[in-house]
Amino acid sequence: MMDEQVSILATINGREVSAIVPARLSLADFLRDRLGLTGTNVGCEHGVCGACTIIVDGQIARSCLFLAAQVDGRVVETIEAAAATGRVATLQATFVRRNALQCGFCTPGILLTASALLEQTPQPTRDEIREYLSGNYCRCTGYQAIVDAIEEASKSTSNDTEEGSRRDERITGD
C-alpha cells in the first residue's frame, strides 16, 4: 500500500509550519528528520522511556506516540524552544551544577517533564519529584543527581533574593 499523505499546518516552536507528511510518520520523526529539531530523542518508540517528551498545547506528551498528522492546528514546543525562551533555564543551570546528565540522551525529556512538575507543584518533595519523573529513564546517572538538581531548581526559583542564593551555595558547598 502506498503511504497516504496528509497535509498539516501547525505552530512549532513559535513558527507556523506547513507540511505534507506520510500518515504513519511519528511526530518525533517529523521534528527530527524534517525540521532538524534533534533535541528530541527517540528511545523506545512505545512510550515508556520518556526521551521523546515534548509539549503539545501546553502539556507534556510522548512525541513517539503522536502522529505528525495529529498536530494539525496544534501548538508544539520542543526542548530547543524551551531552552531559547528560558523556560528551563534554572533547571539547566542546576543540572550542570549537580552533574545530573552524562550522555544527555534522556535530558531533554527530563527537563521538560521537570518543568511541567515545577509549574504544577512549585515546591515538590523528593518523593513527589521521583514519582513525577517515574516515566523518564536514565541509564547513566542513577537518578540521584537528577532529583538533587530538580529540588535545587525548585528552591532557587522561589528564592530570588541574594540571601537565597547564598543559602544555596552553603547547601552545595560551592
Add this chain to the structure above:
Amino acid sequence: MKPQPFRYVRPDTLEAVLELMAEHEDSAAILAGGQSLMPLLNMRLARPSVVIDINNIGEMARISVDGQHLIIGALSRHADVLDSPLVDAHVPILIEALRHVAHPAIRNRGTFGGSVALADPAAELPACCVVLEAEILLESVDGCRAVPAEDFFLGAYSTARRVNEIVSAFRVPIMTPADAFAFDEFSRRQGDYAVVGIGAIARSSGDGSMSPRFVFFGAGDRPRIARSLGAVVGKVGPGGIARGDLENALSEDLGDLDQRDETDAFKRRLAGVLAARAMARLSQTGWLARGGAE
C-alpha cells in the same frame, strides 16, 4: 519500529465515525489517546488499513452527573478525570486508581475509553468499572446499548464490543460519603502495569450495613470478582476478618493461580497482602475518614 502504511481520517462528528466503523469494521482502528494504539502500530502488532482519529469529537470528552450516576465520556483524558471535581466528589476510587496509571505525559493523552476498550488484564480502569458496577455505553449505526462491566470483559484484550461499535461513555453509580473504598497494586516501577492489584468498595445501605465488593486485576485474563472474600467480609466486616479466613476465601476465589507457574503463585501471595491492606483501609469506614478529605 514504524507502522505499516494506513489511511488516516479525522472526522468531526460521531455520526461520521460510526459510518466509518460500519464500513471498515475491524480493519479500522480508533485513535483516541494513542498511548496504547501507537505502540501496537509501531511494533506492527496492529495493522489496521484505516486509522480513525476521534480527537475532534469534543462531546465524547464530557464528564457530568445524571441523577445517581456520573457519566464519563470515553474521550476523557486520565489527567482530566484526575483533576475533575465531579469525580473527586462522587467516585473518589477513580482518583486513587488513576494515580497508579502510567506517567504524567501519558495521562495527558490517554483516555478512559481507550483503556477500557483495550482491556489489558493488568490495567486499573477495567477493574474499577467492575468494582463500581459501571455500565459501558456502546454506539454504532445500529443504535446504542449499555453493557454491565461484569459482562463486558471477556478475556485478555477481548470485550463484548462489536466490530462496528465504539465505546462512547461510562455510566457509573455514584458513591456516598458513607461508602468505604480501597485501591492498591504492586508494580515494579511507579506507573507500570500491575503485577497484581485490588479495587474494593463497601457501599453502605440505610441501615448501616455495608456490602463489600472486591475485584483483582493482573490475576487472570480479566478483572476478577472475589465473591468468597466479599461474602466473608460482608458478614464480619473488614476489621473482623482473621488472616487465615482471608486467605481461605482467596484460595476459593483465586485458587487456580496456585496451580500454575511460579509467577502466578507469586501473584496469589501478593493478592493476600493487598487484600489485608485493603481491609485496613476499609476499616477506616467511609471516605470522610480518608486523610485530608475535608
